[in-house]
Amino acid sequence: TWGAIIPWCPFFITRELFLQSGGFCENIFLYGDDTDLSWRLVLMGKRNYSAPDIHLYHYVGGTMEGLPPQKIYYFLLSTSIAVFNNYSAGFLLVFLPLNILFTLTAVQLGLVVFTRGNLAYNRAACRAVVQFLRLIPALIPFRRNVQRLRVLNDMAFLRAYLDLRP
Numbered sequence: 001t002w003g004a005i006i007p008w009c010p011f012f013i014t015r016e017l018f019l020q021s022g023g024f025c026e027n028i029f030l031y032g033d034d035t036d037l038s039w040r041l042v043l044m045g046k047r048n049y050s051a052p053d054i055h056l057y058h059y060v061g062g063t064m065e066g067l068p069p070q071k072i073y074y075f076l077l078s079t080s081i082a083v084f085n086n087y088s089a090g091f092l093l094v095f096l097p098l099n100i101l102f103t104l105t106a107v108q109l110g111l112v113v114f115t116r117g118n119l120a121y122n123r124a125a126c127r128a129v130v131q132f133l134r135l136i137p138a139l140i141p142f143r144r145n146v147q148r149l150r151v152l153n154d155m156a157f158l159r160a161y162l163d164l165r166p
Helices: 015-021 033-043 069-086 089-114 121-149 154-162
Strands: none
Touching: 015 033, 033 069, 033 089, 033 121, 033 154, 069 089, 089 121
16 A cells, blocks of 8 residues: 555665655654655655555654653654645745644643643643744755655645545
8 A cells, every 4th residue: 555654654765765855854853754754755756655464563662751741842843844844835834834823722732631731741842843943944955955856746745645545
């Protein structure tokens, strides 16, 4: 089967294609570098295939046990970076402010409920937004390369993402 994005999944890629795609985004430290790369490959006109009958074992949570606030921080930061890297400028003008607003409101509310008022998680989410905004100048060269390589527009990508049939 194939999917537009295959997150949290070990995958195989040729060295040539890995280098052509720009490889992993150096600004994504944890959580989401594989998602960002698989997204980029689809934008380049490639297909990501999964093999659900093959089993590989990966110890999940080895980087950070449980759900510490740092995990929320890195997850939200990497998600924002992947969105910035991969969507077109026109789409970003609409989606990026909505993503930041969602992080600062809905995610905050969910964290208060989920963590029973532990504000360390809310501070981590706010830190992720601030760090993302600070990183934008450093992200621009990588983003330019991603945009130069893409052959699919955002709507074609979204159609592929929402329809997981070959």
